[in-house]
Every structure is written in structure tokens, then in C-alpha cells.
Amino acid sequence: MKIVDMIKKEMRFDKNDKGQNAISAVSSNTSNKKKPSTIDRKVIQDSVTKLDPRYLAKNNAVMFTVEVGFIVVFIIALFPNISTEFVQFSSAFYFEIAVILIITVWFATFSESLSEAQARARVDSLRSLEKEVSARKIVNEKEVVVNSKSLKPGDEVKVYAGETIPRDGLVIKGKAFVDESMMTGESNPVFKEKDDHVIGGTRIASDNILVEITAEAGRSFLDEMVGLIESASRPKTKNEIALTMLLAGLSLIFIIVVGGLLFLIHYLGYSGDIATLIALLVALMPTTIGGLLPAIGVAGVTRIGRDNIVAKSGKGIEAAGDCDVLILDKTGTITEGSRSAIKFIPLQMYTEQDTGQAAFAASIHDNTHEGKSIIDLSEEKRFIPPLMEKILAARPIEFSADTGYSGIDFIPAKKTALTNEQQEEFAFISKLESENGNGNGIAGADNHHHVNCKVSSMLLELDKFNKEVQVLKGSVDNILALTRKANARVNEAEVRWKAQEVSKDGGTPLAVSINNEIIGLVVLKDNLKENIRQKLDEVRATGITTVMITGDNKLTAQVIAKEANVDQVMAEAKPTDKLVRVQEEQSKGHVIGMVGDGTNDAPALAKADIGLAMNSGTAAAKEAANMVDLDSDPSKILRVVKLGKQLLITRGAITTFSIANDVAKYFAIIPAMIMKSTNNAHLESLNIMHLHSPDTAILSTLIFNAIIIPALIPLSLRGVKFKPEPPQKTFIRNMLIYGLGGVALPFVGIKVIDLLLSVFMR
Amino acid sequence: MKVEDNDDNMLRIARGRTMKILEKIQSQFTPNNISPSIKVIILMLIVTGIAYPLILVAIGQNIFPFQSNGSIVTFNGKAIGSKLIAQEFNSPKFFHSRPASDSASGLDPHITPTRAFSQISNISKASGIPENTLRTLVELNIERNKNSNLLAFAPDHVNVLELNMELVRQYNQVYSDVVQTSNNNTLHSGR
Amino acid sequence: MTCVDPIVQTSVLFGGSIGMAIIFGLYIARMISYEMRPLEKPLARVEKGFFRLVGIDVNRQMTWKEYLFALVFTDGIVMVFIFIIFLIQGMLPTATPGLKGLSIDLAFNTAASFITNTDLQHYAGDQQLSILTQMIAITFVMFVAPASAMAAGFAFIRAFIRKNFGLGNFYVDFTRNILTLLLPVSFVSSLFLIYMGVPQTLNSSVTIDKTLEGHNQSFTIGPVGSLESIKMLGHNGGGFFGANSAHPFENPNGFTNIYETFLILIIPLAFPIAYAKLVGRGRGIAILIAMLIGFGIMFAIALTAQSGPKGLETRFGSFGTLLFTISSIATNTGATNSLLGGLSPNAVISLFLGMFVQAIPGAAGVGMMTMIVYVLLTLFIVGLMVGKTPEYMSMKISPKDIKLAVFIFLLHPTLILIPTVTAFTTGNAQGVLGREVQGQKITPFGYTQALYEYTSAAANNGSDYLGTSANTPFWNWSTGLVMLLGRFVPLGLMLGIAGSFTAKDRKEVIEPIKTEGPLFISVLVIMTFLLTALTFFPFIIIGPFSMLGS
Structure with missing residues (x-):
């Protein structure tokens, strides 16, 4: 017995290390490739293509407005004699403004491209699993070696030990152990015989089988997963839509404000310089969050992908943030x-x-x-x-x-x-x-x-x-x-x-x-699983109730629940009880997260707000769930919950930061705008930052506004740090950092940039 | 969101929506909806626009006739003005209100004590009434106004009309040339 | 002594109005939830008679659209009615000979102004309206307008307390508001005001042959008492006289000044109390406190500079004037007991603030609704910040709600700034600003007057600098339109939000951030002021703020 075990263990190690290399027969394996450098040419190219106003008009209203501002200022820079009333600075100043504006837009498109590149890298690494391999197609009862690409459903192929199954299919003859670890994470080779389903990209460990191809090219299980990842970044979630509305509303409000100033201000004897007003508009509009919003969404999917979880939509990830009841199977999750x-x-x-x-x-x-x-x-x-x-x-x-x-x-x-x-x-x-x-x-x-x-x-x-x-x-x-x-x-x-x-x-x-x-x-x-108690403690700290479901008797269940520190126990549960419990909790208004792998879990997984299916589970379970964990580690649902919260917090934090920034920007630009043409002592008191000159005030505000976008790219890709703690605490901390910080930072930043500029512009 | 990508589409949808809304609004104009509105309005008009003010007029005229008719004070049986409304005083023997454009209503007969006290010496010179007496009278008037405002609800102020009436009442000889009525008559105040 | 009086006035005013607001709030709560009211039997008997006369099915529930339609339609008919009365008042019986109807644009402006609860007055009531018009047009609509707004507020609150049951019946709410709340309180208050010296007569003027010094004097008079109380209680603010509450007949002394301020504050403060009763004590009180903090900030700003004495009434003094004016503007009543020009620029800034926010505490019903819209936006940010889909009372805030809320907040600056810009670019502002126009330049004070006019119109406030001097076709039509849009569009959007919320699932789930307590209140106040300040900051700077130095 023990020896068999030991042998098996050996095999397992072997597989884990070399399994992936072994799959690919034809092309090189990219999964072992060095991590692609995050900023490559493609990202740059893509970000420049995205500067197309038509693209921005459709996808990013805030940045589109900034680009329109750029065009206006650029035209003024070229023809500074258009107007004397609205053009008051030197041509060079308008060029500088124009450059800063277009860089602002580029920073935004760059962040989006960068996050998309990361998502693509994840897709590519998955794609590398299914490659073109050579297959032994049976033609007239003879084996003919063909490229797997040319296979059609109905073709029969023979696969020997050590070879890769070219595409999803059905075993029609023979028995074999198939290593599916690269797909399912399940280390033991799976025994397959007639009428069993086999997955393309998996490898025969022993013996040989005759397989009838059932999937069309590009329609295999892997392709479906890749499709999921690719599409996951596309449709906007409800919160994203709502936030977009809010940002669009704020932008419109500021457009009206600046438009109002444009027409009113000269009646009061102030200069209505158009670049100054565009600068004010760009500064006030939520460009920071507007620029980073697409990146945050994509990054969420990428991050979850990095955890080897395939999310069918961004929705599921966001819903995870709302989760307040987690229904956990005892076996596999807690123990x-x-x-x-x-x-x-x-x-x-x-x-x-x-x-x-x-x-x-x-x-x-x-x-x-x-x-x-x-x-x-x-x-x-x-x-x-x-x-x-x-x-x-x-x-x-x-x-x-x-x-x-x-x-x-x-x-x-x-x-x-x-x-x-x-x-x-x-x-x-x-x-x-x-x-x-x-x-x-x-x-x-x-x-x-x-x-x-x-x-x-x-x-x-x-x-x-x-x-x-x-x-x-x-x-x-x-x-x-x-x-x-x-x-x-x-x-x-x-x-x-x-x-x-x-x-x-x-x-x-x-x-x-x-x-x-x-x-x-x-x-x-x-x-008990390693660290499960600590993990569950963290979950509880964020206000989530955990429910353990088990078939064990009440006594046993309660002892384990106590050891793992679970809030509620459902003992002596039948498989159907899961669905009942999910519905029960939902009717009380809770958002339910659950993990499952069996076919009998499928209804509950479908009903739950966050259903995480194990890749080792049945197809029905995977179909019903809105996320699939490739590693088949049930405790990962905790990671999903954390990630969902992080995603929302990141959006909220950068929005708050963006809006809070406006306070300082007003105090930089409004004095620059009106101080030149008035000797009103009371208005002087507004110039609390004592910037060098109106020119530097406007430039430094815009420069600050631009560089804050790349400065926050890492944060938006990584997500705001999320600590397991009561929401109240999270809120206060984030408000202090991003709200109060958002008010204070630009005062400092603009002043520093102004000091630097004043050196050059003396 | 997908649909909104297309501007034309958006316009078409917006137009379609507007039409739908208009149709919906039109469909609301049914006798079922209109008749309660009109009936409610007519009833409320009768209750709040006619009955309510008229009943108050009836009660006011009977219970508070003085106030209801504008707090008219009489002198010698003849109405000489409202105690709430400022009137013109040209004689240097009288206290003077603020210039009409200095106050919000331009009608208030009230001045601050400071303003009243500052007029005393001139009035004393013109009328021969001792300054001390005038000061006392002003202070009495302030006290009276204070009491009628429950002590704390108004700043100290002087009602010029009432003060001047008091002057005429006490020194009718002095004011006989200004106030063109018989000296024998006494001055009434409504309350 | 000078220090004691303000303290006594403030504490009596707020003690009294909050105390009364609690009584009224509990009563309103019963009206909203159709519970037994005190004196239910006689009240119900009176109402039932009315309902039978009108043909209202009391139990019929309306969707938000039906409710809105009933409201707009009823108000629309009233507006047309009073518009006609303004035009033809000279032809009506009992009119003083020689009195003419108003011009079409002024009649439109006045009708729009009163039906929207704004009461911006481009006419002088004491000179241009007959006694009959003051009664059947002005006094009547002064009941209709607040009753409509309160009804909308009832419907809005119902959306949060019950699911898919309909938002109530507009005609029922409207009738009950007038018959069982506004009318009795107005009646008693009128009697008190009459006792204090406010006239109540059908005569239109008093002529004094000889004043004390022998001059001829005549002044306007009329059924002022009956108008005055509902003017305050219903946040109308339109005076019987052009001088409004500065006129000694409208506001005879310091005590009536406080009493009228008290009338202003009762209902706006009663709404959060009703809310507290219906959706949870903490939540309502949080809103009440947020409103009072906002009010306090306004008051504090106004007190930082000396107002008057020019333009102020001596009998109220600076403090009494501010107390009345701030309360009146903060509740969008719009009544004034002084000339706005007599107030310090700081006080004017605080008035702007009140009209920009519209919810500290805002007009009856509308202020409450606006504040809840602020709450929704605040919770949206709060929700994101703690990593949860934003929700209020465990009802998810949907993109649609945010869209409607954003529209509400977008509409306000649009309605203020676009007309202001138009007024200046077309020269119409310059036309009425007189000596505030110096060649091509306009003084900050002149600009402030124009901005104030549209701010007041958009907020349905009604106070203004321009008064009868704005009686030109441009100002009449433009402010009239702004008032109508500023009233009915947000009302529609808010009822839309109500319609969205009434359909939501509601469950007892613990809120991630409680919508009560100091944390929530401070965040709400900060959000409210930040949103407002960011929008209007530059306009305040070039307007009232600049008045200080110039």
C-alpha cells in the first residue's frame, strides 16, 4: 500500500513540474516564457490608436471632452490672432497647454491598453494549452498524421500514451488513463473508457484510445474559457454604468459652469481667456477616474484570472463584493x-x-x-x-x-x-x-x-x-x-x-x-485546511456570515464549526438542502456566495449570486456557476469576495480622490483667471497658494492633473488595499486617504510643480 | 449601453421615447382623470379662496376691529393714521422717521433709540420742551415697545408716530401751530 | 442685553418649531401611512364629504406616473385659472375702478410663480391686484402649491416604506393636506396675526385726510391676515404688499417676526420627523440634523458680517432680520423682511448657498425629497468606498436612480446659468440693472442681482433684488419658464426615483454604513456642500464675494 502511495506521489510531483511541458508537441510552450514586460510596443501602439476621437466619443466621454479641448487650444496656438478677447497669452503657452492636454488623454488610453494587455497575456497563457498538435487520424483504417486544425467533428483519431488529445471528443474504443491536470488541476490521471468524454489538450498517461472528435475547431472547452476571459472585460456592470452616469453628469455640470464663465466673466471686466477656461474645465472634470475607469474594470478580471479563476462576467466579481453570506461545504473547503x-x-x-x-x-x-x-x-x-x-x-x-x-x-x-x-x-x-x-x-x-x-x-x-x-x-x-x-x-x-x-x-x-x-x-x-480559521476570521471581520453545510451529524459538525470559527452550521444536510438554503437567505435579502462541484450543486450554484464551480466538477456545475476555479480550490471563494470588494473600493476611492482634487484646482485657476484684471483686495485673499504667475498656475494645475493618471495606474491595476475589518473602518480610512488626501495632495503637488516651472519661466 | 454607442440609434430611440411619452400623456386625458382635478380645484377655490378669507374678515372685524382695519389711531375723533405706518413730519418740533428709502418697507415709523436721542437737542431747541423730558418720553416709548414684543423679540426701538402723539398730548400748546386741530380735544389711541 | 436677545429668540424659535415639528411630523406620518389621526372621526367625516362630492375613490392607488400626472394636471388647471384672473381682474365685479389686468407676460410670470410655490413678484401686489384677485387667485394658489408639493413628498416617502402598493392617491393627499393641515393651522395663525396688528378687511385702501401734521395720507389694506399665515406656512413667500414681510401690515412687530419664522420652519422640519417615524428613528433624525447643520452653516456665514441698518427694518434689527431671512430662503419660502441690498455680501452668499442646496431644510416636501436624493448620491460613493453595491435601507441603488439623481443636480445649474448668460448677452440684464452697469462693465453687485433672480426662480424661492423693475417681457417669460422647469422637472424625476424604489425588494439586512449617527451625518453634510460648492464656487467668487472688496 504505502509503496503504491509513494510511487503515486512521485508521479504527482513529476506531473506538476513537467506536465505542462509535456502537452505541447508541436509549438513551443509559452506558459514557461518569461513574464512579458508590462509595457511593450503593442501597448503603446494600441494606446495611440485609442486617441481616435471617434473611439473616445463612444467609450470615454470625459477624455473625449479633454481631446476636444486639446483641438481647440491647438488651433488657437496655430492661429493666435483669431480673437483678442478670448486669446490673451503667447502662442507658446497655448502649445504647452495643448501638449499637456493630449498627454492627459494619452495617459488615459495608455492605462486602458496596459490593463488590456495584461488581460490578453492571461488569455494567451490559457490559449497556449491548446495548440496545434499532430494527430493520428484514421483514414481507411490507417493512421494518417494530420494537423489537429484540420480535424472535423466525426473524425476518428488514435491517441497513444504520451500524446496529446487533439480536441474534445468521445472515446469509442480502448481504455486509458488520461492526465487532465493542466485542465482541472486534478493530479490523478483519470480513467477513461468507451463513451467517456475527453478534453482537447489533455494527455494520455497510459495505454491508447480511439477518439471521435465532437467539437469544432475553436469550440472546445478551452476556447470557451478563453472566450469568457475575453468577453469578461466588455459588458459594463451595473455599478460601472451608474458611476459612468455620475461622472458624465459631473462633467456636464462643469461644462455648463465653464461655459457660463466663458460668457459672463468679461462683463465683470475679467479676461475670458479660452485656454484658461479649458484648463479649468479639464481640471474640474473627473479626468482621473474617467481615465482610469476602463483600466480598473479590466484589471479586476485580470486579477481574478491570475488566481486561476475564470469569471464569466465582471458582474459575478462585483456581486462578490456584496456577498454577505457564504455557504461553504465542509469537505474540501473548510476541511x-x-x-x-x-x-x-x-x-x-x-x-x-x-x-x-x-x-x-x-x-x-x-x-x-x-x-x-x-x-x-x-x-x-x-x-x-x-x-x-x-x-x-x-x-x-x-x-x-x-x-x-x-x-x-x-x-x-x-x-x-x-x-x-x-x-x-x-x-x-x-x-x-x-x-x-x-x-x-x-x-x-x-x-x-x-x-x-x-x-x-x-x-x-x-x-x-x-x-x-x-x-x-x-x-x-x-x-x-x-x-x-x-x-x-x-x-x-x-x-x-x-x-x-x-x-x-x-x-x-x-x-x-x-x-x-x-x-x-x-x-x-x-x-482543517491550512489557515482556514484565519481566513474565515478575515471574512467575518468584513461582516460576512459563514454557513457550513455538511452531511455529518450535528455534534461533529458543531465541533468542526467551532474549530474553524464558522457562524452557522447546517448539519445532516442533503444535497438539495443547499438550494433551499440559498433561496432562504436570498429571500432575506442576503447576497450569497457558494462553491460547488457536483451536478446536484448546479441549481444552487445558478441561484447563488456568486457561484464558484470547481473545474474538477461536472459540466453542469460549471455551466451553472458564474465562475470556475481552475485549481479546484473551494476556499478561493474568499479571494473572490475580497477581489470584488477591492474592485468597487478602487472605483470609489479614485472617484472620491478625483472630486476632492477639484477644491485645490479651483484655488489655483480661479485666482489666475481673475487676479490679473482686478485690484480687489478681497479677491487677493483667494490666492492662498501664492503661485508664481497665472501662466505657471494654469500649467502646473494641468500637469498635476495629467501626471496623477499614470501615478495611479499601479493602484488601479493592483486595486486599493483591502483589509478585513468592519466596513465602517474601511470607510473612514479610505475617506481620510482618498477624500482628505485628495483635497490636500493637489495643493502640495501644484505648488511643487509651480516652483519647478517658475525656475524655467523666470 | 451597447445601443447608445450609435448616435443615430440614440436619436431614433430618443424620438421614439418622446413619442411614446406624449402618447401616454395623451392617453391620460380621460374624463376619469380630468373630472376629479376640476372638481377638487373648484371646491378648494371655494374653501380657501372665498370662505377662508371671508370668515376671517368676519371674525376679525368683530373681535379685533382695531387691528383688522389697519390699527388706525384717532385724534379728536378723527383718524389721523395707522400706528404701524410712518407719516410725514416736517416740523422741527417733532421726532422724524428715517428717510423712506433707508428702510426696507419705507413705511415703518420706527427708529433706533440712538437716532431718537440724537434728535432731542434740536427738538428741545425748537419746541422749548426740556431735553430731560424728551429723553424720558423716548425711554418710556422704548419701554412700551419692548413690553409689546415680550422683552426679547425685538431690539429697542422708538415708534415716532406714537412718540409725537404723546408730545402733542402733553404739550398741546407747543404744537398748536403744527397740529391744526382744536387744542381741547384729547388724543385717543385705539387700545 | 444685546447678546441675550438673540439667544432667547433663537432658542424660542428653534425650541418652538422643532417641538411643533415633532407634533406635526407624527401627524404627517399618520397621513402618509393612512393611520388613525387624532380627531380622526370628525376629520374623516369632513373629508368623506369632500371625496364624495369630488368623486374620488379613496382606496385607489396611483403609480408614480399617474400621481405625477394628477399633480401636474391639477396644478396646470389652477395655473390657467389664475392666469386668466390676472388678465381679466379689471372686468370682475368688486374691482376698484381703474384697476387693469396684468399684461400677458406678467400674468404668465405671476401664474407660474405662484403655482410653483416660488412667488417671485414682478408686480406690486398692493398696487396691481384687486382684493378679489388677492383672495381667489393668490390666497387660493398659496394653498394649492404647497399641498401639491407635500403630496409629492408623501408619495416619495411611501415609495420607501412599502413595496409595489402604489404611491397613494394624489387627490386624497392634496385634499387632506389642505383641509386637515394647512387650512386649520393657517386659520389659527391668521387670527393670531390679526390680533398682533395684521389687517383683515375687504376694503382696499385707507385714506387719512389729515395726519398728525395735517398731511393727506393713504395706504393699501385688505385681507392680509388670511394671506400672511399661509404665505409662511406653505412656503409661498409672496407678499400682499410689494415690501413683503418688511411691510408693517404684514409683519407688525418683533414678535410676529419670530412667529412668522416659526410658521416657515414647522413643515420642512416635520418631514424628517415623519420620516423618522416611518423608516426608522435614526434615519429621520440624521436627515433632520443634517438639515439643521446646513442651516447653521448658512446662519454662521451670514453672521460673519454686519448687515444693515440701511435696508433693514428697525423693529426687527439685524439679528431678527437675518433669522427671518435665512429661514425664509433656506426653506425656499422667499419672503423677506428687509431689502436684500441691505444684507452683507456674506449674508447674500449664505442665501445663495441655501438656494443652491435646496434642502437645508428646503420647502415642504421638496426639501425632504431633495435631501434624500443627496442621501442616495452620498450612499453611492459610500457604497463604493466600502466595496458594496450601494444601497439605501437594503434597497439597491440602480444606475437608473443615479441617472435621475444626476439629472436633478444637472438641471439646477443649467436653469440658473443658461438664462443668466442669455440675460447678459442679449442686454436684457443690463436693461434693468440701472447704475450697476458702467459702460461695458457690470458691477459684481449688478451681476449678483441677475444671478440671484434666476437662482431664486430655479430653486422656487421667490426672493429677489429686482422686484417690479424686472417686469419686462424678457424677464417675465424667462423667469416664468425657469420656475416651471425648476418645479415640475425635478418633481417628475423624484417621483421617478420613487417609482423605482417602490418596486425594489426590501429586506432586513444590516447596512454596511448605518444611515444614521454622526459618521453618516457628517459625510452627508460634506457631500451636500461639496457638490454645491464645486458647482457654484466661481459664480459666488465673481459675484457676492467680490462685492466685499469693491
């Missing part, structure tokens, strides 16, 4: 996928060793993690039963949902024939025994060292009389039912009491019996 045996509890008549030996025997053919952990525990405690050879060769009783137990069944006298593997294992166990000087080996009849052990003697005795031996383990209820049926003697009260004690400690009891006589209990315990 490791499987339980481990930690303890043997014997019944009154038996010892721990008895229980251990019986459990060992019952689990010898149990390939589940639980079974293996029982073997491991027995081996560790040296509770090896006699008659190892026979046990290994015994007929396994498979676990079924009906019986609720599994084990072995052997007639000792029967001649045993061990397979190679079993022999290897037998040798290993014997070695273990002898190494520890625990006896003279278990092979053969010399087994007196087991004499003080009741189970040993029982087994030996049964063997002696050539009686049938059935060693079983299963849930306490099931095994008890079995003993009752067989009218075997059993202290039912004791079994139940001991089982309850186990539950109280959060363990799951399994009863072990030999020929309907219960020997004792095996305590299985859930392993």
Missing part, C-alpha cells in the same frame, strides 16, 4: 477533502490493538484517503494482523451507499495468489514487522506472539477451522444494524455511547466488526 484516522477505541472486551488489527484488515482494499489513513495509523502503532498474505488476497467488499460499509471477505483455506503488487506490499509489511523485532514475521503459521491479542487469536482460530472471515468497517448505525440482523451479541449501548463521545470531540466514528462482532471504533477526524 481537507478527506478524514484521517487518529485513534482506535476498543469495546470493553477488546484492546486498542485488537481494534487496530481489525481496522487494518477491513481497510486493506480501501483506496480512499480514509482507508489509507487507517492503514497508516495501524502501521504506525504496529497493529498488524496475522494472516497478512490471506488478507491481501481476500475478496474486497466494496463500499456502497446501500450497505454503508466496506471490508474484506476471505476463506482462509483458499489458496492465495498474490498479484505482483500485492507481493511487493507483502514484502514491505513483512520487512516492517521484522525490522521492529516485533516477531518472526507474519508469514507462516508461527504466530504465537499474537496470542495475547484477541483478534489475532480469533483470526487464527477461524483460520484453523477454515471458517469464512468477514472483516467490515462502516458507520456505527450500519454495522449495528448488521449485527442485529445476525443476532450477534453486542452491547449496543456501549457502542452508541462511545460513538457519541467521539462525535462530541468532532470526530467521526467507524465501527469495525469481525463476523458481525463489533471489535471497536475507529475515530476519523477532519483535517
